[in-house]
């Protein structure tokens with residue numbers, strides 16, 4: 001592997017940390033954002049999923065690519081098929097990030113992207129992370145500021161994963177051929193309810209944070225009231241169904257398989273991000 005690694009969504013929650021992990025390994029990285037935002041240690045490149053004229057410049061000199069659907073997009077098949085086709089036609093290895101559980105049903109759009117890659121014949125690795133610990137400082141930060149996290153999780157548990165562990169798993173998959181052709185379900189080390197997670201966050205930031213279970217309509221109302229588009233709010237509500245069913249609870253050993261280390265706990269995430277969580 002002598003070419004460069006292209007990281008899409010390079011300035012996002014996971015992409016930025018993938019870059020940190022690759023740069024730390026001494027890899028040559030191209031960082032793709034819409035405005036070619038400069039990111040230290042990388043070649044910044046302008047890339048727009050919806051504009052195929054931006055693909056050539058992004059893919060030049062590249063032999064591996066990290067691909068995901070940025071948050072807010074509801075059509076992963078339409079968004080990712082053109083760039084995956086362009087990359088695999090050049091023989092570029094794809095490390096694709098989807099979502100835990102999507103292999104339950106081949107009609108799920110994220111699963112359809114996985115199947116598309118599997119059919120191309122190009123080398124690939126699929127990473128399916130569980131719910132991010134980092135959501136507490138993005139999606140749920142307003143709730144933390146107001147002292148309660150209100151989501152439709154009931155008492156369902158989740159083995160939350162730190163985005164640093166997703167990124168280090170991706171870096172391992174991008175820099176070794178040992179994992180090619182396989183899919184990995186990435187989780188944190190322990191199953192926690194949102195009530196247990198709120199207690200951990202409270203402890204880390206020194207302020208009371210509780211959990212309020214809500215129904216889907218209340219949740220959609222909270223998100224749209226904060227400015228989220230209704231269709232995306234409804235999508236987020238729908239993906240709490242697997243949480244309530246307990247399907248996001250069980251930890252796996254896949255982060256350790258890829259990185260050689262145990263995944264970080266929510267307590268570690270909260271301690272390392274206490275200032276942002278308390279802001």
Ligand SMILES: NC(=O)c1ccc[n+]([C@@H]2O[C@H](COP(=O)([O-])OP(=O)(O)OC[C@H]3O[C@@H](n4cnc5c(N)ncnc54)[C@H](OP(=O)(O)O)[C@@H]3O)[C@@H](O)[C@H]2O)c1
Nearest residue numbers: 009010011012013014033034048049069070071130131132
């Ligand atoms: N949050 C969770 O708990 C969770 C759990 C499992 C899986 N996932 C999956 O994780 C993915 C989201 O990952 P993330 O949070 O790391 O992404 P993210 O932070 O939303 O990604 C933002 C990045 O995407 C880029 N971007 C957005 N629209 C673009 C476009 N049209 N063309 C080119 N670049 C564009 C942005 O570029 P600019 O800098 O140009 O704006 C920015 O660099 C989703 O597929 C979600 O389903 C999330």
